[in-house]
Amino acid sequence: MRLEAVSITNFRCYREEVRIEFDDLTTFVGRNDIGKSTILEALEIFFNGDLVSMEQADANVHNADKTVSITCEFSELPPTLTLDAGAETTLADEYLLTKDGSLKIRKTFDCTNKKPTAEVLVIANHPTASSCSNLLELKEKELQKKVKDLGLEVALKGNPGMRRAIWAASGDLQLREIAIPVGKLKDDVKRIWDQIEPHLPMFALFQSDRSSRDSDNEVQSPMKAAVAAAIAEVQEDIARIQAKVREKAEEIARNTHAALATIDPNLASELTPEFSPPSAAKWQGLFSLSLSTDDGIPLNKRGSGVRRLVLVSFFKAEAERRLQTSAKRSMIYAVEEPETAQHPNNQRILIDSFKALSEDSGCQVLLTTHSPGFASSLPQESIRYVSRHSETKKPQIQSGVDAFGQVAEALGVTPDSRVQVLLCVEGPTDVLALKALSNALYQSDATLPNLASDDRLAFVVLGGGTLEHWVNQHYLRGLNKQEVHIYDGDVPEYAESARKVNERGNGSWAVVTTKHEIESYLHKDAISMAFGFQIEITDHPFEGKATPKVFGEAFVAHSGSGKPLKDSNAKRKLAQQAFPCMTAAMLDERDPDGEVRGWLRRLGSMLT
Template sequence: MKIKAVTVNRFRGYSSPVTVQMDDLLVLVGRNDIGKSTILEALDIFFNEGKGCVKIDKDDINKDCLAQGQDCIEIGVEFTDLPADIVIDATNHTTLRDEYLLTSSGTLHVIKRYPNAGKEKVFIKANHPANPECADLLLKKNAELKKILEAGGFDCADKTKNSELRKAIWCGQANLQLSDCEIEVAKIDAKSIWEQLKAYMPLYTLFQSDRKNSDSDDEVQDPMRIAVREILGDPQIQADLAQVTDTVKARLEEVAQRTLQKLGEMNPAIANSLDPRLPDFTSLKWPDVFKNVSITGDDDIPINKRGSGVKRLVLISFFRAEAERRQNEASLPDIVYAIEEPETSQHPEHQRALTDALIALSEAPNTQVLLTTHSPEIVKRLKFENIILISDQTPERVSPVLEHELPYPSLNEVNFSAFGEASYEYHNELYGFIEAEGRLTEYKAGKPQRQYIRLRQDGSTVSQQIVLTEYIRHQIHHPENDQNVPFTAEELTESIEAMRLFLQV
């Protein structure tokens, strides 16, 4: 299963529903404290249920919503690449389509709600039968389904399976009256279906940019823990672990029975009241057996005790290795790598290497990569379709960066919009575009002028009156001319904004 879209509502800075569409690679850009990391952390809460990097609490409720008495956080995820069928109770095969648990576009839409930031309630939003004769069948028990079947005079080959009963009832209706509705999965068969679906969901792992420096620092340990989760998910290893579990359970059963036998000789009443309970294989927490895996440096010094740059280099190497492995291996589990500000503590050269590794990783089968960044270096190596701009300037809060919506195709435009980066390169691009369009005279008309001292080839000078944009352009292209007062960063931004406004008009 792959993420198609994520929606957050009443969570931190998002007071109304905001939806972000996802592809194999998605990079969220925007200014500080605008809500980029909120999206990544909402997904961590959704997938890892408080056992990942983030635990939900009351401070996560949007303050404006809380003041209006709306305290229910909502996180919804829409999935594609769904499993062909689902097995309920070991032998009962069914499909999401047969159970009418898909949207009208054929996706699975799961919504988790957290009243007062407490225990989650899970819903599936689907195009589901609303006909009173066959509505809410997922909430009914076997005996109730049989009564509906008999009352309608429908045929069913296997009345022991609820999914077959539902299918027969639905097939017998002239009009199902399909409509969008929400089904709470805690009810009857819906709960069994949900438990099965969770096994198909992608692994989600979040690498945060700012984390305490401790021996269990997940920022560095997580790569190894992800490897543990993937390795333990291998069907052959699952079978081997199940065999180990059965052997241990058999021996424990023998110990328990011998103990109860001796207890019965002393006090039969107590012995008869006791029943040994041994856990099933599925309830055992195998990843915890390997929770202390780590990478250590010289003299057994944990990597997390090294500098931030070294720790991030470990991550770069991990992602490069994963990209290569996932490109070459088949039948790997779905996984989502979410990384906050991967450029942290890295030289620009390493930033470029990391970006290339993450792009390659996103191209591997069954893999999605989700980033936040403040790095223009990273943005410049991306495609427009990989970028989502988050701002507070529009009601939607998020917007894709579409190449044809810009006055000309430039990722410098994205960096200026997202980070306010006023670069010489961007200034040159804007000026060059206006010049190529033959509109320089129109652009300069009516703008205030200032004195610029031009340096001739023979070393003499001549004074000119030019607009700010030309003043800056001349200084960028003729740094050898020291006859003029250097322009300021504020003037560079002013000139860029003037050219952008001109092109927009």
């Protein structure tokens, strides 16, 4: 399941409902004490209630109503649910989805109670006709009576089948969006929640201001997440164990029931065995994992920077692991201020790891930051700007193009004083590719700038979907730096963006590649050196397939994984492994007109 959005109402500063949509990578940016961490903690309460739990004081102080609600919307839903006696059903068949086909789950908390507990509801487009609005609450015998009264030809075993037959015979169901309680009721309604809950994403929150207790520090969350990730991959084994335990427990219960019937038949008739398997959270609680340092000093007693390095290492290792395996249950990693106490090199490692994780199927990453350097290195489409309305002072969240200028102003984005030229490209793989190509040419001609090490140049990743807005609005104007824009030739509209940059008259310039995209400048020998197989590289797509697609198909065939490789992952693999194998001779063969050399020579003339 994939988290699409969360709606928060009456929780801390969010008095009125605020809805936040999520991408694979989502970054919350804003000033201190503006409500960024509140969003992540609301999700922690929804999914776990462990690291952060709902308290009386969490209800908005300015609202007399002390009911807090957290509503999550999900896509990529389980195809079937298995209910009573092995009867399979679907969320759609049970009318448990919204009009848009998403699953919307709401947890409400009455914060007038000393220890608020969650009431779980499914918000769905559900039948409200009086004759069939409560079928989910009816027991088997009650459904059987309805079937007989309606004279329906349907098996009297399997509640889902009987419900479907009754709904089909009821005419106008009067479908409306209603809240269906599923967390406290028994029988089928409760079983539906028991079936949904194991499919929810695993959620791991890494807070920025942890206490220094042994049980709650920077090392524990990564290790807890490691246990959670491991459990997520053995769900089938856990299900088999639970089924075996259930089988044996119910056998013992039946034998006990039979013995009781010989003693007191009336009492025996009133007893019904009910099996409740442990939740995912309880399985996680059965295991612990810790780390110790070689010199005997407890890790949680080391400096904050060292402790946070565990976080860096965890994300780097997890990113690499998930690229090679396929976890069956989705994961959400939520990290507050990951740049805290970290050297810039470690920040870059973190950013690369976050991007790699977010590109993997079944994985989402949520971040908060108020660091200009960190935020500027993240994809622009991931940004969610959290602020307060200038008049009402209510929290508001903006995303996409509308937030760019405000983010820059709020964070006080300023370039390194050594930077003379901003090199603007579409995506992070373009950065790696250009650095590798310039380094290869620099080895044979030291008069050319080496983009991999020259501090006088700084890359700006514009993002293909928002490139025109960066150009039209000239968001970087306030930095007073000359700009060089290099765009792939695969999008015709980029020619217009390049023309506008070239017309500025301030020394900035832009080019569009003559080949389809930067990957078209690769040499097949570089791919062979990096991956052990060759592909034919063409200047433009052949039979509708560009270089990343051709490489992706060859990579899957060579590795035998059978899992399709998305173009974004193919581009990343080529950027990280194939481009560094390029030599000046290889590039000269692929670029006989010296196009790339020309860019670098022109760039070098701008530097002093």
